[in-house]
Every structure is written in structure tokens, then in C-alpha cells.
Amino acid sequence: MRVASKSWLLLTLAFAWVAAGETNGNLRRESEQEEPPASRIVGGSVASASNYPSHVQWALGCGGSLFHDDLVLTAAHCFFNNKNVLKNYPLYVGGDGSSQSGTELYAEAGYIHPLYDPSKAQAYDFAVLQLPQKITGIELMSINSDRHYPVNGQPLTVMGFGLMDEHDGARDAPGAMREVTIPMIDNCLPYYSSNRINDEIVFCAGDMPRGGKDACRGDSGGPIVDADGKQVGLVSWGIGCARANRPGVYARVSTIAKWLEYLKCDVSMYPPESCTRLDVNMTYDDYPEETGFQIIDDSDPEQQQAVIFEVPGKMDIPPRATIHYSYQLPIGNYSFVYEDANLDGSCCSFGDGHAVITNGGKGVNVSGDFSLYGSQQEESIEMPLPNVGVPGTNNSGWGELGGSTATALGQQQQQGNQQHVFGIQVVIMYDLDRVNDITWQLFTVDNSAGAGELVLLHNDAPSPNRGLDSYNRQSCVFQDLPAGSYEFHIEDASGMGFAPGVGFARVMLLDNTRGVLSGRLFHVAGDDIEPLTVATFDLGGDSGTN
Numbered sequence: 387m388r389v390a391s392k393s394w395l396l397l398t399l400a401f402a403w404v405a406a407g408e409t410n411g412n413l414r415r416e417s418e419q420e421e422p423p424a425s426r427i428v429g430g431s432v433a434s435a436s437n438y439p440s441h442v443q444w445a446l447g448c449g450g451s452l453f454h455d456d457l458v459l460t461a462a463h464c465f466f467n468n469k470n471v472l473k474n475y476p477l478y479v480g481g482d483g484s485s486q487s488g489t490e491l492y493a494e495a496g497y498i499h500p501l502y503d504p505s506k507a508q509a510y511d512f513a514v515l516q517l518p519q520k521i522t523g524i525e526l527m528s529i530n531s532d533r534h535y536p537v538n539g540q541p542l543t544v545m546g547f548g549l550m551d552e553h554d555g556a557r558d559a560p561g562a563m564r565e566v567t568i569p570m571i572d573n574c575l576p577y578y579s580s581n582r583i584n585d586e587i588v589f590c591a592g593d594m595p596r597g598g599k600d601a602c603r604g605d606s607g608g609p610i611v612d613a614d615g616k617q618v619g620l621v622s623w624g625i626g627c628a629r630a631n632r633p634g635v636y637a638r639v640s641t642i643a644k645w646l647e648y649l650k651c652d653v654s655m656y657p658p659e660s661c662t663r664l665d666v667n668m669t670y671d672d673y674p675e676e677t678g679f680q681i682i683d684d685s686d687p688e689q690q691q692a693v694i695f696e697v698p699g700k701m702d703i704p705p706r707a708t709i710h711y712s713y714q715l716p717i718g719n720y721s722f723v724y725e726d727a728n729l730d731g732s733c734c735s736f737g738d739g740h741a742v743i744t745n746g747g748k749g750v751n752v753s754g755d756f757s758l759y760g761s762q763q764e765e766s767i768e769m770p771l772p773n774v775g776v777p778g779t780n781n782s783g784w785g786e787l788g789g790s791t792a793t794a795l796g797q798q799q800q801q802g803n804q805q806h807v808f809g810i811q812v813v814i815m816y817d818l819d820r821v822n823d824i825t826w827q828l829f830t831v832d833n834s835a836g837a838g839e840l841v842l843l844h845n846d847a848p849s850p851n852r853g854l855d856s857y858n859r860q861s862c863v864f865q866d867l868p869a870g871s872y873e874f875h876i877e878d879a880s881g882m883g884f885a886p887g888v889g890f891a892r893v894m895l896l897d898n899t900r901g902v903l904s905g906r907l908f909h910v911a912g913d914d915i916e917p918l919t920v921a922t923f924d925l926g927g928d929s930g931t932n
């Protein structure tokens with residue numbers, strides 16, 4: 387056990403920023419009232435079509451980058467709190483450099499970074515869009531993960547379909563993609579006040595003090611790349627465009643390199659081979675709103691990065707409830723950071739708070755009594771979770787806290803006979819306004835009498851125990867299902883589904899030997915949910931689902 391790391395404190399401190407007194411910078415996308423923006427970067431030139439195949443144009447006036455088969459990185463501020471953006475504005479993938487060329491697709495889901503805060507100078511201005519299909523034949527964007535890169539003065543290139551002049555209006559005809567090359571600025575404090583620039587999460591770029599070359603409205607979310615085409619940042623904000631002493635501000639992608647790796651496992655329909663499942667059963671005390679956790683990547687102690695956040699105070703959880711969270715994440719060394727905002731742990735006279743964490747054959751039971759870890763007044767304690775996803779059941783690395791603080795769970799999580807049983811995961815991303823309208827069930831279909839009788843396996847009635855994660859998702863895993871026919875029912879009491887573009891319900895096949903997602907059995911978009919939506923699927927047998 388270690389006390390909270392420095393980087394964890396930095397993350398916490400990021401919450402404490404106070405928004406600057408000066409007026410907000412211009413976000414580099416069009417406002418909602420205007421039409422989709424016209425062309426071009428300021429002070430640049432037409433981009434060669436072959437240079438940026440992984441650049442994605444989002445018709446609402448943003449750019450993005452295809453960094454995985456079905457995932458696009460963009461800016462969180464592009465959403466502007468408008469739930470309809472996914473449904474209303476298509477993406478253009480694999481274009482030839484002219485506006486709205488390439489394959490037109492609508493994103494199925496959007497994931498805004500859990501620490502995104504528009505009131506703190508657009509802190510963590512990151513979002514990921516999930517495409518409805520795998521994109522082939524395009525070289526994926528490579529994402530920089532080195533915190534000390536890029537370096538001061540290094541030439542970087544930003545491209546997009548944004549405005550060529552800050553005074554231009556949306557009526558300028560859309561044209562060819564533009565690009566401009568500008569030097570990286572390591573120290574941005576001469577240009578913007580320190581409460582707006584946290585160089586852990588942003589950097590600046592521009593030809594200072596002169597200006598003249600910059601990204602502008604309509605370029606938001608698009609990549610800024612090094613000479614090798616590796617993405618080092620994305621377009622976030624600035625004051626005006628290309629003004630003297632006002633460089634562009636870019637969100638630093640190395641900050642979220644681990645989060646992107648996690649989304650490849652947890653969100654993509656095409657997860658890499660190197661993914662594994664981690665389950666966290668959190669038992670809360672009488673004050674669940676004080677308790678949260680993070681899963682931190684431990685591979686480089688200097689660069690620990692949270693990949694999963696359950697920020698305290700976000701969820702409507704009943705006192706003393708146990709909530710089951712299930713995640714897919716890359717194989718690696720992690721730590722579990724158990725947080726209590728009131729500095730008194732999750733325990734004792736207020737209940738028996740604890741976290742039971744399991745992965746394959748390994749498990750650990752972490753007590754919420756922080757005083758057991760040697761300090762009375764900690765805002766968080768950290769439990770190492772070494773070799774997550776590495777086969778083998780030697781769990782000695784898990785739970786070396788001594789005494790009864792952490793109890794190794796041994797091999798009770800071993801999976802069943804892998805030849806004959808299947809696993810599925812039901813994921814529902816809810817519309818927060820309509821959570822209580824939704825009931826869902828899982829049935830097996832018993833054909834023994836030839837009649838196809840439904841046998842209820844699970845009924846999920848509206849309840850705060852649904853334990854939605856930071857993306858409003860509920861994730862339920864059903865292991866050891868025998869081969870056969872199944873039905874998934876989702877009922878919507880209002881009959882209206884979710885707001886357009888919000889959420890989905892989906893049933894995924896789990897690969898039982900690796901515990902990772904291995905295919906999609908069913909998907910329905912939130913607003914396509916009917917009063918009763920029924921999906922039938924087979925596991926094993928002739929259906930070929932395995």
C-alpha cells in the first residue's frame with residue numbers, strides 16, 4: 387500500500403482550479419446557431435489529400451482522428467451539452483481532402499472524458515466517438531504517450547476545415563482541407579494566465595509574438611501532429627485566431643493515452659487481443675456520495691494515469707448498497723485508488739464499506755477503513771493490482787496489506803468449463819432523464835416441450851442499484867451460460883425511448899477463456915427503443931456465435 391501518488395494529487399488539484407476572470411477563449415468550433423462552418427485554418431495552405439487519411443470531419447464543425455478501428459478522438463466541447471449531436475451531424479471518414487468527402491457515418495455513442503470541465507478553461511477537452519462499423523484500408527492515427535513530448539520550438543502541423551479568418555462567417559464556402567505548421571510553445575504563461583494553462587494537460591503552439599498562423603473555429607477536436615504524423619494534441623481553444631501574443635491552446639493527448647487504450651478494450655467492438663476483464667464490487671457506507679475510485683496505470687510510476695474514474699458524488703446510490711462494476715481493460719499493472727472525500731474512509735460506525743476486486747483467478751478485498759492503512763486522515767489509499775490479465779493464479783501480489791485488511795480470494799473466480807459455456811455482457815447507456823422508465827430481462831428459451839417457453843434468468847427493474855458508471859452505463863455480466871437460445875427484452879414505460887442520439891442497449895458475447903468481448907449479439911440505439919424491444923440470439927450450436 388502506498389499513500390496517494392503525486393500524479394493523483396495533481397489530478398485532484400485540477401479540480402480546484404478557479405475559472406479565470408478574463409473572458410472565455412473562443413472554442414474552435416462554430417456556435418450552434420450558425421450553419422456548419424466553411425473552410426480553413428488561418429495562414430495555411432491546402433493540405434495534400436494523401437497526408438491525413440485518419441483526419442475525420444464532423445459536420446457540426448469539428449475535426450477528429452481515427453485512432454482505432456471504430457473509435458474517433460475529438461474535443462469534448464464539440465458536444466456543447468447538446469444531446470442530439472450524434473444523431474444530427476454525420477462524420478466523414480477517409481475523405482480525399484475536400485469537405486464532406488469519404489464515408490458518411492453517424493456515431494453510435496460518445497464518451498466524454500470524466501474529468502472534462504468547461505468551467506476550468508476546458509480542462510480535459512477530450513471525447514471519443516464510436517462508429518457503427520470497422521473502418522478498413524485507412525492507416526490509424528498514432529497517439530503520442532510521452533509526457534515530455536513535443537518539445538519547445540518543435541514544428542507541428544494542424545489541419546482542418548475551420549475558418550481562414552476569425553472574422554469570417556459560416557457562409558464561406560466549404561473547400562479543401564487546410565494545414566499550417568507552427569512551433570510548439572513549452573511555456574505559455576507569457577500569453578495566458580496561469581489559472582487557464584495547466585501544462586500537464588495542454589500546450590500552446592503558434593508563431594509568437596507575431597501570430598498570423600493558427601487553427602480557428604471549425605478546427606476543434608482535430609489533430610495537431612509532429613513531422614512523422616503522430617498526434618500530439620487536439621485543437622481546443624484560443625483568443626481570436628492567429629492574433630499576436632495569442633497562441634492556440636491544444637489538449638495534450640499524452641495525458642489520456644491510457645484512457646484511449648482502455649476505451650479500445652471497453653468500448654470498441656474490435657478490442658485488441660490484449661484485453662482482460664476486471665470486476666469491482668463496491669460496498670458503500672451510509673455516505674455513498676463521498677466514496678469513489680480510480681484505476682490507475684502503474685507501468686511508469688512517474689506517469690501514473692487514471693484509466694477509470696468513478697468520481698464521488700456523481701451517482702445516486704442508496705446507503706450501504708453493493709454495486710457491481712465490470713470493465714474491460716488492457717493487460718498491465720494497475721493500482722486501485724479508493725477515495726473518500728470526507729477523509730474518514732467508508733466504514734466503521736457508518737457501515738462496512740469495502741471493495742472486492744477480481745480478475746481471472748485473482749481477487750482482493752480492500753477495506754474502506756482507511757485507518758487500517760496507517761493513516762487516519764487520508765483522502766485516498768492505493769492498492770496495487772499487479773499483472774492484471776496475466777494468466778496464472780498466484781495472487782500473492784494481490785492483497786499484501788497484511789493482517790485482515792486485504793483478504794486474497796484465491797481461485798474461487800475460476801471460470802467454468804470453457805468448452806460448453808458462454809458468457810455475455812449486457813450494456814445499457816442510459817438517458818439520465820429516463821433511467822426509471824426502463825426495465826430489461828434476460829430469458830433462456832426452453833425448447834424441451836417444443837413450445838419455446840421463456841424462463842427468466844434476470845429481471846432488471848428500475849433501481850438506484852443500477853450503479854451507472856461515469857458514462858451513464860450499466861454493465862452486467864452473465865457467465866457460464868449453457869449453449870442454447872436466449873431472449874433479451876427491454877421495456878420502456880414511456881414508450882419514447884431516449885432523447886435522440888443518446889445511449890443504447892447492447893448484448894455482447896464474452897470470450898470465456900480470456901474474459902474479453904468477442905462480438906456483438908444485439909444493439910439498439912436509445913431512441914429506437916420501443917415500448918417492448920425483443921432480441922433473440924443463440925449461443926453455441928449451429929449459430930456460429932462462438
Ligand SMILES: *[C@@H]1O[C@H](CO)[C@@H](O)[C@H](O)[C@H]1NC(C)=O
Nearest residue numbers: 665666667709710742744749
Ligand atoms: C460481484 O457482484 C456480482 C453481481 O452481484 C456477483 O455476481 C459476483 O459474484 C460478485 N463477486 C464477488 C467476488 O463477490
Ligand SMILES: *[C@@H]1O[C@H](CO)[C@@H](O)[C@H](O)[C@H]1NC(C)=O
Nearest residue numbers: 685717718719772773774776
Ligand atoms: C508488471 O510489472 C513487473 C515489474 O516491473 C513486470 O515484470 C511485469 O511484466 C509487469 N506486468 C505487466 C502485465 O505489464
Ligand SMILES: *[C@@H]1O[C@H](CO)[C@@H](O)[C@H](O)[C@H]1NC(C)=O
Nearest residue numbers: 738739740742751753754793
Ligand atoms: C470483504 O471484507 C468485508 C470486511 O471489510 C467483509 O464484510 C466481506 O464479507 C468481505 N467480502 C469478501 C467477498 O471476502
Ligand SMILES: *[C@@H]1O[C@H](CO)[C@@H](O)[C@H](O)[C@H]1NC(C)=O
Nearest residue numbers: 772778779780781782783784
Ligand atoms: C507466488 O509469488 C510469490 C511472490 O512473487 C513467490 O514467492 C511464490 O513462490 C509464488 N508461488 C507460486 C506457486 O508460484
